[in-house]
Amino acid sequence: MHDIQAYLWPTPNALEELNVPYDLHLINIGKNEQFAPEFLKISPNNKIPAIIDQNPPSEFGEGALPIFESGVILQYLADYKKGEGAPDLYPKNPRERVRVNEWLTWQVGGLGPNMGQLNHFSSTNIDYAKERFSKEVDRLLGVMNKRLGEYKYLAGDNYTIADIASYNWVIYNDKAKAADTPFPNIKGWLERISERPAVKKAMEKATIPK
Template identity: 45%
Template sequence: MIDVYSWATPNGHKVHIMLEECGLRLGRDWVAHPVNIGQGEQFTPEFLKISPNNKIPALVDPHGPDGKPISLFESGAILLYLASKTGKLLPKSDRAKFEVLQWLMFQMGGVGPMLGQAHHFRIYAPEKIDYAYNRYTNEAKRLYGVMDKQLQKTKFIAGNSYSIADIAIFPWLRSWQNQGIDWADYPHLKAWFDLIAARPAVQRGVQVLADLRKPLHDDKAKEVLFGSTQFAKR
């Protein structure tokens, strides 16, 4: 049984979806352990042992590549691990594999961080800072445009086959309204989004732990996520 330490966030859902798409079923092949990041559970010594950067998700597989347990943090690394373990959702040929990996890196280095900043300054910042609000809203729109242009040429993000690149990107676009996006401006990306959203494994994945997550209105939770607690020495 694979142990997944997670929360209902885009990065958490990436791993939940990947497990389900690989044919691994919640409750049969893997178990989800909630890490309530609004209550500071990501800072416990037990969690820091497997995720030293105090971020979800993290994974512990008792049957690693050499038959011994392995623990992993960083959602992109976990997607690559699961693709390697199951032989699914990452092409075998070098050319096709690197085409997928470049779009995975695009998500890890651009989509996730920039849309996360758009969320923060548009929704959670204690004061509205026009420069930050506009900068990250415009960057969100630019990234959506990059993906929309790519999907004029291909069915999926990295070509004509569904891959870990699609799984990595999709959960981040579910909050498009919070990012200042109008889907009418990105018709190719919207068609892709609807295609991914209709997949049964995706629908299962985004429901994992979703009933535990509540709207972030609590000042203590905001301090844990965005205040001095986040920057304290471990």
């Protein structure tokens, strides 16, 4: 058993990028496994991802450390669990870290929730909700597209946890991936990240069981 126990559904994750050994536990949200009592002990908000660090650094005290909320997980892994030879995905430089935190928070508070609502209402006949969230997602993607026209990645010229957080949502957006996408800078960003060996490896590991 590895120190890190990762509970998620098929999405790329920072553990591969950071060269952190982990055991994968797929949580099938289609079968409501996120509501299982044992999972709620880790993630009381019944959302994925979540992790348990069986051997956290000494400053966290004794005992296993469960962590939920994707932004906090990304920050923790990058700060405390980075493996040998792994890239610096969360820079220590205060100015650079502010940029990463801005775009990480932008995803957690805006892009992710609105894409989630759009995905939900797209399968309903509630036209107002579909239009409302479709417009907001397009607005947010427009913000992102503009940023990626100025920089290679969201926080600047280096790939960071902010990119990981947004990629996990945008990769499933058909408009961003379309040949005639109105967001060409996002499409190029998606293609760059999709070619990363760690992303390919994570997707292979997180195959949806049949």
